[in-house]
Amino acid sequence: MGANPHKQDSERHLSDRFMPPAHPFDFDYARDDDCGDTLHEECGVFGVVGVTDAANFVALGLHALQHRGQEAGGIVCHHPDHGFNSARRFGYVRDNFTKQSLMETLPGPLAIGHVRYSTAGSKGQTAIRDVQPFFGEFSMGGAAIAHNGNITNADALRKELIERGSIFQSSSDSECIIHLMARSLQRTIPERMEDALRRVEGAFSVVAMTRTKLIGVRDPLGVRPLVLGKIGDGYALSSETCALDIIGAEFVREIEPGEMIVITDKGEIESTQPFRPRPSRFCIFEHVYFSRPDSIIGGRSVYETRRQIGVELARETPVEADLVCPVPDSGTPAAIGYSQESGIPYAMGIIRNQYMGRTFIEPTEQIRNMGVRLKLNVNRALIRDKRVILVDDSVVRGTTSRKIKEMILDAGAKEVHFRIASPPTAWPCFYGVDTPQREKLLAATMSEEEMREHLGVDSLKFISLDGLYRAVGEAEGRKADCPQYCDACFSGEYPVEPADMIEKGFVMKAAE
Numbered sequence: 382m383g384a385n386p387h388k389q390d391s392e393r394h395l396s397d398r399f400m401p402p403a404h405p406f407d408f409d410y411a412r413d414d415d416c417g418d419t420l421h422e423e424c425g426v427f428g429v430v431g432v433t434d435a436a437n438f439v440a441l442g443l444h445a446l447q448h449r450g451q452e453a454g455g456i457v458c459h460h461p462d463h464g465f466n467s468a469r470r471f472g473y474v475r476d477n478f479t480k481q482s483l484m485e486t487l488p489g490p491l492a493i494g495h496v497r498y499s500t501a502g503s504k505g506q507t508a509i510r511d512v513q514p515f516f517g518e519f520s521m522g523g524a525a526i527a528h529n530g531n532i533t534n535a536d537a538l539r540k541e542l543i544e545r546g547s548i549f550q551s552s553s554d555s556e557c558i559i560h561l562m563a564r565s566l567q568r569t570i571p572e573r574m575e576d577a578l579r580r581v582e583g584a585f586s587v588v589a590m591t592r593t594k595l596i597g598v599r600d601p602l603g604v605r606p607l608v609l610g611k612i613g614d615g616y617a618l619s620s621e622t623c624a625l626d627i628i629g630a631e632f633v634r635e636i637e638p639g640e641m642i643v644i645t646d647k648g649e650i651e652s653t654q655p656f657r658p659r660p661s662r663f664c665i666f667e668h669v670y671f672s673r674p675d676s677i678i679g680g681r682s683v684y685e686t687r688r689q690i691g692v693e694l695a696r697e698t699p700v701e702a703d704l705v706c707p708v709p710d711s712g713t714p715a716a717i718g719y720s721q722e723s724g725i726p727y728a729m730g731i732i733r734n735q736y737m738g739r740t741f742i743e744p745t746e747q748i749r750n751m752g753v754r755l756k757l758n759v760n761r762a763l764i765r766d767k768r769v770i771l772v773d774d775s776v777v778r779g780t781t782s783r784k785i786k787e788m789i790l791d792a793g794a795k796e797v798h799f800r801i802a803s804p805p806t807a808w809p810c811f812y813g814v815d816t817p818q819r820e821k822l823l824a825a826t827m828s829e830e831e832m833r834e835h836l837g838v839d840s841l842k843f844i845s846l847d848g849l850y851r852a853v854g855e856a857e858g859r860k861a862d863c864p865q866y867c868d869a870c871f872s873g874e875y876p877v878e879p880a881d882m883i884e885k886g887f888v889m890k891a892a893e
């Protein structure tokens with residue numbers, strides 16, 4: 382490092398600039414036609430050390446994690462001669478981080494990145510300064526940090542930090558970690574990060590970097606995923622294994638709940654457990670919906686777990702019918718499992734338009750009202766005069782389910798039976814998943830029979846919480862006194878008290 386560490390470490394923002402929408406009518410139907418009727422993972426993180434042009438690997442990793450966030454992406458990298466550089470962009474990874482002119486500005490063997498989905502309240506209001514990774518300069522050098530999850534005491538921390546003189550650059554909760562690190566009296570950046578994260582509550586899978594180290598940390602409950610991979614002499618950290626596959630990295634293991642792993646540019650790994658040990662509470666919805674089906678969680682493919690959910694669903698909720706059809710694409714593995722267990726033929730009764738992404742058609746009210754029809758179409762020849770079981774991953778507000786039911790009946794189906802591969806979603810998530818407010822969740826205000834009437838279907842059944850636990854590999858089901866997973870959006874039992882939300886008036890479920 383040179384005589385002036387600040388000169389060496391200053392992150393170069395030359396490649397960070399505001400990118401307005403490509404066209405005033407550039408309207409993303411793939412996201413907006415669900416009217417908040419789908420749960421969205423809010424972030425994906427990826428980092429790599431010990432490879433030439435690490436930023437290219439990070440761009441590929443982020444592309445594989447695009448399902449976890451489509452609004453914006455960012456990469457920070459470090460080169461021994463060129464210091465830290467960064468780029469943050471709105472939009473898809475493929476539209477930004479494939480340009481040679483941009484990637485040439487991101488040299489070096491160490492890089493981290495982040496893809497972001499904005500929360501319902503901030504959709505379309507995100508500023509480029511809210512796009513991660515965040516960068517901070519400390520007396521011992523610079524550090525960048527990217528975070529997947531949600532800090533449940535961020536408001537209180539932000540208030541305290543501002544009162545003590547911190548100046549925030551963004552509206553993102555994750556910036557609290559940088560300010561807490563700045564106030565720590567520890568000697569090294571990893572030690573400062575430990576210090577900072579001990580003050581943070583909620584769910585956090587963090588990927589961070591210094592000039593020579595890649596760092597990964599999972600919160601003590603391990604709510605959000607983080608995995609380690611090996612590529613040549615280097616290492617990668619990723620939200621999911623599917624992003625290791627795309628760069629040709631070998632899956633090594635999952636980062637343990639509460640573990641901090643520090644990997645040097647020489648390939649040395651140090652693992653510590655900086656937090657008080659607690660039973661893990663991984664997000665069970667990652668199995669149902671968020672993770673890609675080709676990822677591995679807990680030693681089993683997500684696809685196989687979802688197929689097993691369909692098997693359990695068929696055992697718990699049998700019905701006489703002619704066809705089992707998935708609601709594409711997330712209902713597909715569960716529908717296959719339902720069909721295999723029930724013996725009722727599987728059919729692609731609904732076809733997804735694979736190319737329905739961004740469109741330049743002016744989003745008139747009429748086109749908006751087409752909603753689901755722009756994305757999904759019924760295979761009429763298959764459906765006519767049939768009793769159809771539709772398998773979907775979840776029911777959030779119910780608006781999409783109603784439209785799909787209408788399309789199936791319009792196509793001449795005799796009966797429509799909904800089977801749902803998760804229990805009723807009756808509580809919001811405060812751990813990094815975008816959910817509507819509680820009163821907007823159909824299951825928060827209606828019984829199962831009321832939901833059936835509201836959707837206008839012949840039958841509606843959900844997998845039980847115990848059945849879901851069995852399907853994800855817990856043979857004995859859910860342990861009521863110590864659940865093996867976070868299932869708060871179904872049970873209302875929050876493993877970490879959502880302090881900020883309680884302060885804002887959220888009422889938790891009363892203890893039984």
Ligand code: SF4
Nearest residue numbers: 664666810867869870
């Ligand atoms: S509340 Fe639901 S979506 Fe959120 S972490 Fe828990 S299980 Fe996952």
